[in-house]
Amino acid sequence: MSIPAVEIARFAWGTCELLMPDALLHRLVGAAPDRRARLAVRVLGARDLVQAFLMLRTPISGRASGGVDLLHAGSMVVLATVDRRRRTTALASAAVAFAFAAAEFAAEELSCGGRP
Numbered sequence: 001m002s003i004p005a006v007e008i009a010r011f012a013w014g015t016c017e018l019l020m021p022d023a024l025l026h027r028l029v030g031a032a033p034d035r036r037a038r039l040a041v042r043v044l045g046a047r048d049l050v051q052a053f054l055m056l057r058t059p060i061s062g063r064a065s066g067g068v069d070l071l072h073a074g075s076m077v078v079l080a081t082v083d084r085r086r087r088t089t090a091l092a093s094a095a096v097a098f099a100f101a102a103a104e105f106a107a108e109e110l111s112c113g114g115r116p
Contacts, residue, residue: 003056004059006103010052013096017045028092033076037089044072069101 015023021041025033055065076094076114079088 004107006062006100007052007055009103010055010100011050013100014045014048017041017048019045021045025089029088031088033089037086059084062104062111066101066104066108069097069104073097073101073111 021038022033023033025037025041051065051068054060055062073094076090076097080094081092082092
């Protein structure tokens with residue numbers, strides 16, 4: 001069984017979020033995170049690791065996984081509109097989530113051979 005590239009990327013991203021949130025946020029937004037942001041990034045990292053594991057071990061479709069990513073991206077866009085202090089971080093998180101969603105949908109499309 002080959003491991004889909006999107007799940008390798010999600011596993012790597014989740015590991016970075018979980019183990020080195022300060023360095024990751026500093027790279028993404030150019031600022032050190034506060035305690036709340038650090039915790040949020042670690043929680044998202046754990047979610048990404050669980051999501052990657054579930055995609056590899058259960059018959060969950062890429063569409064469902066991509067849907068989870070779209071929900072996260074949408075919540076980050078809402079956060080960016082209501083909290084100016086967290087806008088840059090929220091939009092960076094939304095961009096990553098949109099990228100994962102697009103990758104999941106594309107992988108699902110390829111694995112189904114273009115069938116709905």
